[in-house]
Amino acid sequence: TVPDYASTSKELAPSRASQIMKYGFPGFDNLRTYEDFVLSYDRKTRTAHWVCEHLTPDRPDESVHKYFQSRNEDYKGSGFDRGHLAAAGNHRRSQSSVDQTFLLTNMSPQVGKGFNRDKWNCLEKYCRGRAKKALNTYILTGPLYLPRKELDGSLYVKYQVIGANHVAVPTHFFKVLLLEIAPGNFEIEYYMLPNQPIDDSVELTSFLCVPELIERSAGFLIFADLPKNQVKKINRKGTGFW
Amino acid sequence: TVPDYASTSKELAPSRASQIMKYGFPGFDNLRTYEDFVLSYDRKTRTAHWVCEHLTPDRPDESVHKYFQSRNEDYKGSGFDRGHLAAAGNHRRSQSSVDQTFLLTNMSPQVGKGFNRDKWNCLEKYCRGRAKKALNTYILTGPLYLPRKELDGSLYVKYQVIGANHVAVPTHFFKVLLLEIAPGNFEIEYYMLPNQPIDDSVELTSFLCVPELIERSAGFLIFADLPKNQVKKINRKGTGFW
Ligand SMILES: [Mg+2]
Ligand SMILES: [Mg+2]
Numbered sequence: 001t002v003p004d005y006a007s008t009s010k011e012l013a014p015s016r017a018s019q020i021m022k023y024g025f026p027g028f029d030n031l032r033t034y035e036d037f038v039l040s041y042d043r044k045t046r047t048a049h050w051v052c053e054h055l056t057p058d059r060p061d062e063s064v065h066k067y068f069q070s071r072n073e074d075y076k077g078s079g080f081d082r083g084h085l086a087a088a089g090n091h092r093r094s095q096s097s098v099d100q101t102f103l104l105t106n107m108s109p110q111v112g113k114g115f116n117r118d119k120w121n122c123l124e125k126y127c128r129g130r131a132k133k134a135l136n137t138y139i140l141t142g143p144l145y146l147p148r149k150e151l152d153g154s155l156y157v158k159y160q161v162i163g164a165n166h167v168a169v170p171t172h173f174f175k176v177l178l179l180e181i182a183p184g185n186f187e188i189e190y191y192m193l194p195n196q197p198i199d200d201s202v203e204l205t206s207f208l209c210v211p212e213l214i215e216r217s218a219g220f221l222i223f224a225d226l227p228k229n230q231v232k233k234i235n236r237k238g239t240g241f242w
Numbered sequence: 243t244v245p246d247y248a249s250t251s252k253e254l255a256p257s258r259a260s261q262i263m264k265y266g267f268p269g270f271d272n273l274r275t276y277e278d279f280v281l282s283y284d285r286k287t288r289t290a291h292w293v294c295e296h297l298t299p300d301r302p303d304e305s306v307h308k309y310f311q312s313r314n315e316d317y318k319g320s321g322f323d324r325g326h327l328a329a330a331g332n333h334r335r336s337q338s339s340v341d342q343t344f345l346l347t348n349m350s351p352q353v354g355k356g357f358n359r360d361k362w363n364c365l366e367k368y369c370r371g372r373a374k375k376a377l378n379t380y381i382l383t384g385p386l387y388l389p390r391k392e393l394d395g396s397l398y399v400k401y402q403v404i405g406a407n408h409v410a411v412p413t414h415f416f417k418v419l420l421l422e423i424a425p426g427n428f429e430i431e432y433y434m435l436p437n438q439p440i441d442d443s444v445e446l447t448s449f450l451c452v453p454e455l456i457e458r459s460a461g462f463l464i465f466a467d468l469p470k471n472q473v474k475k476i477n478r479k480g481t482g483f484w
Binding site for chain 2: 027028029030042043044045049065067068145147154155156157158159160161162166168212215216217218219220221
């Protein structure tokens with residue numbers, strides 16, 4: 001059930017993008033359709049709005065104007081990892097597919113220990129494990145900048161920016177896992193994790209959240225074209241109906 | 243020299259948009275081509291990325307999904323004005339043109355006293371005054387969210403969000419005034435003002451800044467298609483060449 005795209009010619013690229021984006025584009029801002037994932041780049045924060053992957057089984061991106069690029073030097077000494085949005089491990093069908101996940105458009109500053117190398121990595125592995133047993137798997141990933149109440153009672157969005165290019169450090173990341181278990185039988189899981197060290201003992205399930213929480217703060221709708229009546233489980237729980 | 247668009251039929255709208263955007267689109271995210279101005283809406287911050295106007299002489303925008311709308315109630319009691327990006331006074335050619343500047347997509351939370359009602363208003367009036375004597379005037383306006391260094395030595399972007407829809411309060415606003423004085427003779431002025439009360443005694447010229455400062459933080463290029471050799475003045479100073 002895993003089609004072989006290794007031999008896909010360049011002419012087929014647009015149809016690969018439409019496969020990946022089958023259930024709707026969250027938005028169209030600065031789209032990049034790479035060989036094996038589709039990304040919308042936020043030139044203001046120097047990191048993506050979202051990245052979408054479709055599974056069936058470090059270099060600057062020169063296509064972005066230099067004003068808006070993030071570069072390795074921005075991350076260097078910042079204390080943050082260059083965290084992948086589309087995970088490298090999901091795109092092993094060709095060397096160039098793997099390479100493209102290392103483009104800096106696909107990176108976000110992530111806390112290393114306790115996040116990128118730990119809990120976030122667990123989530124990526126969990127997604128990959130589920131993908132092995134599904135007909136089709138779609139993964140949408142992105143950064144979030146959530147407000148917090150301060151002592152004056154007002155809400156503020158606050159995030160660090162790093163390097164000469166002021167790359168934004170997201171406060172949170174989301175990942176939405178859409179699994180087609182059997183034809184017309186979908187399961188969907190919405191995760192939101194803080195960009196902080198997370199103790200190993202905390203279960204992944206504690207980061208499940210309602211879609212609206214992600215959608216409102218991200219500023220786009222997720223898999224809006226997915227037929228709702230074919231979704232049999234949301235956040236690991238059966239839906240009597242939808 | 244002021245063409246009469248009052249009788250422009252709906253069929254002409256696309257060509258009006260291309261007139262307005264003659265020197266390049268800063269971006270294509272959630273574009274709205276209104277009768278007399280063009281706007282790119284940022285669904286994450288609930289206020290525009292930018293608004294572009296071309297001069298020759300308050301209701302929610304239902305075209306935006308409700309998750310991403312800002313509403314009058316968001317502004318109510320916040321202490322901020324609903325500040326126009328495209329100024330109402332620039333679009334008096336028809337009632338519907340004026341009305342469209344009151345759409346909430348065209349609003350940003352602005353400090354009232356000392357800013358929206360004062361220095362920012364001065365800048366709008368100044369632009370209008372200059373437009374009266376130019377063949378064509380293009381005005382690009384938008385919000386900015388600039389980082390500041392905190393006590394820990396790191397840079398942070400911090401801005402308030404208001405109301406149930408978390409409408410972002412920009413830290414600064416920019417306005418770029420492009421005047422075609424005579425055919426092939428352009429003048430351009432780049433302004434950046436803090437969203438704060440500004441004393442009347444401060445001259446508008448003290449807010450002139452280099453284009454790169456706006457472009458880097460806004461995340462887009464401004465009037466990128468303008469032939470540089472036709473620009474005779476930048477920030478009120480002659481350019482020997484460009
Ligand atoms: Mg990683
Ligand atoms: Mg105003």
